[in-house]
Every structure is written in C-alpha cells, then in structure tokens.
Amino acid sequence: MTEPVTAVVPLRDGSSGKSRLAAGLDAGARRRLVVALARHVLEALAASRSVARVVVVTADMPFAREVAARVGSPRPGRPSAVPTWPRPADLIAEPPGGPGLNAALEHARSHVGDGRLLMVHADLPLLTTDDVDAVAAEPADIVVATDRHGTGTNLLRVPAGAPFAFRFGPGSRTAHETEAAAHGLTCAVVQRPGTAADLDTLDDLAELAPASATRGL
Numbered sequence: 264m265t266e267p268v269t270a271v272v273p274l275r276d277g278s279s280g281k282s283r284l285a286a287g288l289d290a291g292a293r294r295r296l297v298v299a300l301a302r303h304v305l306e307a308l309a310a311s312r313s314v315a316r317v318v319v320v321t322a323d324m325p326f327a328r329e330v331a332a333r334v335g336s337p338r339p340g341r342p343s344a345v346p347t348w349p350r351p352a353d354l355i356a357e358p359p360g361g362p363g364l365n366a367a368l369e370h371a372r373s374h375v376g377d378g379r380l381l382m383v384h385a386d387l388p389l390l391t392t393d394d395v396d397a398v399a400a401e402p403a404d405i406v407v408a409t410d411r412h413g414t415g416t417n418l419l420r421v422p423a424g425a426p427f428a429f430r431f432g433p434g435s436r437t438a439h440e441t442e443a444a445a446h447g448l449t450c451a452v453v454q455r456p457g458t459a460a461d462l463d464t465l466d467d468l469a470e471l472a473p474a475s476a477t478r479g480l
C-alpha cells in the first residue's frame with residue numbers, strides 16, 4: 264500500500280497565465296483553457312487512491328474558488344469524472360506580490376503538515392489517476408516527472424520536511440536532480456504520456472486539442 268501524498272497544485276491568477284498562447288488565443292479563451300486544464304488536474308487528483316488531500320496555492324482566490332466549484336460537476340454530454348466529489352481542495356493564498364511559482368510552492372509547503380508532498384502543475388490535459396498513483400508509488404525520496412522534452416518538471420514528489428529547494432523553471436529536471444543529490448536524497452525521474460504532456464505553446468495546443476480537458480474549447 265502506497266503511503267498517501269498531499270497534492271499541491273499551483274494556480275496562477277485568472278488573467279496572466281498561459282501567456283505563451285497569447286499570439287493565438289485571446290484573454291477569454293486563455294482563461295477558459297486554464298479553467299478546463301486545472302479542473303481536469305484537480306479531478307484526476309481527487310479520484311487518485313494515493314492522494315489524501317488536495318491543496319491549491321494561488322494569488323487569485325476568487326479565480327481558484329471558481330475553478331474548485333466546477334470540479335466534479337457534470338459537463339454537457341460527458342459523464343462526471345468524479346461522480347461523488349470525495350475531497351474538495353483546500354485553497355491557500357500565496358503572499359501578494361510574491362516572486363512566482365517556487366515561492367508560492369514554498370509558501371504552500373509551510374502550511375501543510377508532515378508526510379509526502381506531490382507538486383502537480385495545473386496544465387496537464389492527459390494526466391490520469393494511474394499516472395498520479397504511479398508517481399506516488401515510485402521507490403525514491405524525490406520523484407521528478409519530467410516534461411516531453413526531458414528538461415522540465417511537471418510533477419515533483421518530496422518529503423514534506425526535507426531541506427529541498429524548489430527549482431521550477433528552465434532546466435528544472437536537472438536542477439531538481441542536483442538538489443536531491445546535494446541533500447543525499449535518492450531521486451527517480453519518470454516520464455509517462457500523462458505526466459509529460461504540459462500545454463504551454465500553440466503547438467502543444469494543436470497537438471493536445473482533442474484531449475479530454477481541451478476538447479471543444
């Protein structure tokens with residue numbers, strides 16, 4: 264039996280995110296996409312056996328509440344991913360004017376207790392419960408689920424109390440491996456279709472558009 268994780272989902276505000284799509288999608292379309300992607304990720308986490316608690320850390324509480332309220336509700340023509348919503352996400356406000364993703368995750372870590380944390384980006388349209396359970400079960404101290412290029416980090420599992428600094432950003436896969444080694448922690452790198460496909464660019468959108476979380480947008 265896998266020791267459960269607390270999933271931590273960083274969610275940027277409702278207007279500035281997905282800026283790399285601005286050349287092809289207007290602000291309203293980007294917002295709808297961010298909502299659909301985040302909803303998909305939160306539903307996958309909620310339905311995963313290995314997730315005990317879901318936390319969203321955000322600078323935009325009204326937006327996060329709007330996203331969380333849609334989780335588990337039926338979509339027209341599609342069965343609900345979570346027929347009975349088992350665990351609503353807890354929302355944590357990051358400090359105003361905070362310097363970005365790593366600081367937001369650090370803030371979330373200081374608010375959740377012991378155990379194992381699983382940081383999960385909110386832009387993974389193919390993420391499944393099996394993916395989440397596989398990352399949770401990986402036998403290592405640190406688990407990096409890298410992106411399709413093998414250079415980034417889409418999910419990161421850490422022991423809550425470990426002296427491990429988050430290094431999300433360009434080259435974060437290597438940075439996280441280096442950080443693990445510096446603290447004598449074992450590190451596994453995983454790459455599965457559902458964990459590797461993050462939607463950042465217009466090319467990603469074209470490729471992933473038929474996926475469940477982005478279909479029809």
Ligand SMILES: Nc1nc2c(ncn2[C@@H]2O[C@H](COP(=O)(O)OP(=O)(O)OP(=O)(O)O)[C@@H](O)[C@H]2O)c(=O)[nH]1
Nearest residue numbers: 273274275280281282283320321363364367384385
């Ligand atoms: N709470 C919080 N989450 C963030 C922040 N920056 C990015 N995120 C989240 O981190 C994850 C990865 O985001 P990125 O792909 O780096 O950024 P993005 O806003 O989605 O897209 P770009 O604007 O194109 O970089 C997504 O879940 C974002 O919502 C931040 O400053 N605070």
Ligand SMILES: C=C(OP(=O)(O)O)C(=O)O
Nearest residue numbers: 415416431432433435463
């Ligand atoms: C933040 C990261 O990725 P992206 O901005 O591409 O989502 C990362 O890979 O560490």
